[in-house]
Amino acid sequence: MSSCHVITQHLPNADLTIALAGNPNVGKSSLFNRLTGAHAETANYPGKTVALNLGVMQFDGRRIGVIDLPGTYALGAHSEDQQVARQAVLENPPDAIVAIADATNLERNLYLVLQYLDLGLPLVVAVNLMDEATRAGIAIDAARLSGDRRAPVVPTIATRGNGVAELIDAAARLPRATHAAPEYDIEIETAIDALARTICATLAETPYRLTPRALAILLLEDDAELTRAVAQTSGGAAVLARSRELSAAIEARVGEPLSLHLPRARHALAREIACHATSQCAEREPLSVKLWRASIQPLTGIPTLIGVLIALFAFLFWAGGTMAEAFAGFWEAFVSPPIQAVVALIFGESILGKIALWGFDAGIEAALEIGIPYVLTFYALLALLEDSGYMNSIAFLVDALMKRLGLHGRAVIMLLAGAGCNVPAIMGTRVLTTRRERVIASTLVVLTPCSARTAVIAGGAALFAGWQYGAAILLISLALIIATGVALSRLMPGRSDDLVMEMFPFRVPTPSVVARKTWFRFREFILTALPIVLIGSFVMGVLYETGAIWIFSAPLAPIVEGWLGLPAIAGLTLIFATLRKELALQFLLTLALVQYGSGADNLLSFMTPQQIFVYALVNTLYIPCLATFAVLRKELGTRAAIGIATFTIVLAVVVGGVARYALAIL
Amino acid sequence: MLRFPLQSGSPRDEPAEMILLTLARAEENGATLTRDDLARELNAASLDLLQSLISQSLIALNGGALALTPAGRERARALLRRHRVVERHLTDVLGFDLPGAHVQADELEHRVSAETTQALAEELGNPATCPHGNPIPSAPAATPLPTRALSACAAQTRASITRIGSETPAALQHLATLGLLPNVEIEVENVAPFGGPVMVRVGRAHYALGRNLAARIWIKEIENS
Numbered sequence: 001m002s003s004c005h006v007i008t009q010h011l012p013n014a015d016l017t018i019a020l021a022g023n024p025n026v027g028k029s030s031l032f033n034r035l036t037g038a039h040a041e042t043a044n045y046p047g048k049t050v051a052l053n054l055g056v057m058q059f060d061g062r063r064i065g066v067i068d069l070p071g072t073y074a075l076g077a078h079s080e081d082q083q084v085a086r087q088a089v090l091e092n093p094p095d096a097i098v099a100i101a102d103a104t105n106l107e108r109n110l111y112l113v114l115q116y117l118d119l120g121l122p123l124v125v126a127v128n129l130m131d132e133a134t135r136a137g138i139a140i141d142a143a144r145l146s147g148d149r150r151a152p153v154v155p156t157i158a159t160r161g162n163g164v165a166e167l168i169d170a171a172a173r174l175p176r177a178t179h180a181a182p183e184y185d186i187e188i189e190t191a192i193d194a195l196a197r198t199i200c201a202t203l204a205e206t207p208y209r210l211t212p213r214a215l216a217i218l219l220l221e222d223d224a225e226l227t228r229a230v231a232q233t234s235g236g237a238a239v240l241a242r243s244r245e246l247s248a249a250i251e252a253r254v255g256e257p258l259s260l261h262l263p264r265a266r267h268a269l270a271r272e273i274a275c276h277a278t279s280q281c282a283e284r285e286p287l288s289v290k291l292w293r294a295s296i297q298p299l300t301g302i303p304t305l306i307g308v309l310i311a312l313f314a315f316l317f318w319a320g321g322t323m324a325e326a327f328a329g330f331w332e333a334f335v336s337p338p339i340q341a342v343v344a345l346i347f348g349e350s351i352l353g354k355i356a357l358w359g360f361d362a363g364i365e366a367a368l369e370i371g372i373p374y375v376l377t378f379y380a381l382l383a384l385l386e387d388s389g390y391m392n393s394i395a396f397l398v399d400a401l402m403k404r405l406g407l408h409g410r411a412v413i414m415l416l417a418g419a420g421c422n423v424p425a426i427m428g429t430r431v432l433t434t435r436r437e438r439v440i441a442s443t444l445v446v447l448t449p450c451s452a453r454t455a456v457i458a459g460g461a462a463l464f465a466g467w468q469y470g471a472a473i474l475l476i477s478l479a480l481i482i483a484t485g486v487a488l489s490r491l492m493p494g495r496s497d498d499l500v501m502e503m504f505p506f507r508v509p510t511p512s513v514v515a516r517k518t519w520f521r522f523r524e525f526i527l528t529a530l531p532i533v534l535i536g537s538f539v540m541g542v543l544y545e546t547g548a549i550w551i552f553s554a555p556l557a558p559i560v561e562g563w564l565g566l567p568a569i570a571g572l573t574l575i576f577a578t579l580r581k582e583l584a585l586q587f588l589l590t591l592a593l594v595q596y597g598s599g600a601d602n603l604l605s606f607m608t609p610q611q612i613f614v615y616a617l618v619n620t621l622y623i624p625c626l627a628t629f630a631v632l633r634k635e636l637g638t639r640a641a642i643g644i645a646t647f648t649i650v651l652a653v654v655v656g657g658v659a660r661y662a663l664a665i666l
Numbered sequence: 667m668l669r670f671p672l673q674s675g676s677p678r679d680e681p682a683e684m685i686l687l688t689l690a691r692a693e694e695n696g697a698t699l700t701r702d703d704l705a706r707e708l709n710a711a712s713l714d715l716l717q718s719l720i721s722q723s724l725i726a727l728n729g730g731a732l733a734l735t736p737a738g739r740e741r742a743r744a745l746l747r748r749h750r751v752v753e754r755h756l757t758d759v760l761g762f763d764l765p766g767a768h769v770q771a772d773e774l775e776h777r778v779s780a781e782t783t784q785a786l787a788e789e790l791g792n793p794a795t796c797p798h799g800n801p802i803p804s805a806p807a808a809t810p811l812p813t814r815a816l817s818a819c820a821a822q823t824r825a826s827i828t829r830i831g832s833e834t835p836a837a838l839q840h841l842a843t844l845g846l847l848p849n850v851e852i853e854v855e856n857v858a859p860f861g862g863p864v865m866v867r868v869g870r871a872h873y874a875l876g877r878n879l880a881a882r883i884w885i886k887e888i889e890n891s
Contacts, residue, residue: 074844108869108871172861187758248758251793251795263843263845277863296856296858355681397862500844502872503865
């Protein structure tokens, strides 16, 4: 499939397409949500995780396709966000680019705007967050910013919809208008002109049909992709030789290559334009900035961080537990009876009917009972942390710790997401740049107790054996995550990338952005987990209803009974919990009823608190579930997936045994 | 008895020259190396040469740390100059890409004579930096060493970037797009504890930079007026 189709197949019959471009955290998503409402979807280029949001809006009787590009600082190819934004614009040039700039930091935001203008694309600038600028005492003169023949400029407050209609109106008129390209100093302009002339004279066709000037700028900046592309065309070698010659001539005078000198000139131009259009009435520091500063000062920031994390998990357990209970009641009263009736109608009282109920009734209920209360709540909290900007403060404070684990501060997001569900967290590691970091991060995510395992810890160990046992399991997991990270970062060859992260003051999160982010992550969880949970439930149903499950009891005895000191049936549930981890506990009670009779509806009737502790600990540590294994295999390859799985199984058995004997001594 | 005359152009000197180069690069980045560090960076067998280089007074051993003597530094700078001039020639004249040029220059630095290096440099217009942006030591005079690493700055320091000592051009270009370039004014606003990142302000933008990266950014403090 040609990747060009990614955009066109999602936006058929659009009269016009516009692309929203801009730095991260400038309100791009708010604007996109406001323009397209609920009619939006995501699309991925083959092999890329960073998604494009696509939607359609009606304006003035026209269908306008809207593409929300990933937020980036520049048009390079440094990270996957940049690659995706660039590919979308180059392969399928939109009719207009709406460049969203942060009014409180025009200078830095204009850099990207100038890069788009260098490409020769029709563009309108939205100066967004005007309300925040006003609060900070900054006034912006849109007419001055637009200048004589530059792109149109519209001040906006996207969260409230101010200026949005004017913006789209300006964008819709754009294709007929033309504006001048940015002008750099005479030396650079001479080099660009000279190279553009060579390109005109030499190349029959430019890559992506770029204008000669746009291509000249990219080549002089040493753009890796276009240098490769030009090298493959006939006459390309001559163009590249000319580019090097011009670049060397400038470097001899200014002392740095054009690949650095041109960005410097662009920053200077951005500063000049921004200064010309901005006036700082008074230097005011709004409350949000003061709070933000406090959140990264070690003395105030670290206690706050600990408090926030405790509050986060406390809320998760309280809200998740309450909702799970309500959901179970709802399912039992309204959903389960019709399903049972339909199954009885088709299969009667046969064994097939019982197996069908394992899947369609208990299976779906289990997936949703974990999914909706815990995963959905967790992702909503995570989106709040990200959208408010507090996530960056966390990354800043924990970078030193994460570095010792072979990762940088931003990877903490994946570990936190892993506490919701490992599957999307492992997918999220794709934004890390090296394989080394991805392997380390994925391994640590697998060791992070997800909400399914936490449910077993809370509902098994903490409920039956005592809260201190539950807390001990969480602490042991944390210690093992740290130890594993430290060991991996020492043992694995290579080194990890350093943190380079923008820090920005807090913003009030936009509900629609938080809701959309939560929904997309949740949908990913359901789509990945539900099929495997269903299949797993049927397999368990077959094994249980046919009695085949007891066959596995004897071979496991040396490890389960001998080393871990657990009843044989506990070992069986550990094996089959890889299909449905969260059901380990329920499964244990079910088998206990079969094995020990009706008195065994309490774990304590056939297991000591110590045994329950060892059981929940082993259940927490070994390879979480088939869905996680499947996603590990997809992301890192079969060998790495088997390696990580084997590691966690060995770790679980060793730590479980050690815990058993340690408790015996205590 | 083994002798290491260290005259340019003889491939036999390669292991000894690698030791000098490794120490010179570390010195440029403000790091000191121990014997163990060197063993990790280079083939362990070449460590046998270390004693010989120490006895030739090219390297001094201060406590556990290895340091170049003035004579050793002069020798190492000549090697760095050869490596970087050759890289320039490979990329600018012969059209090599940067990684390719680096690999070739690693070979050629031990074989190119001082005269050839000088001729190449002159033909290239005596460039100031290699294609990766590192300074090319000039033939006779010494390049002033940068003052301080960003990682060593306290909060509230105002400074100007003098040099970014990263070897990969992609990383340099990425920093350039963020406005982190030589001769740019920055302010250190916050330093995370326990070896965490440094937060700098460039214009109105704030960036958190990992401590290892900050150690490769060299700055000159600006006096508060």
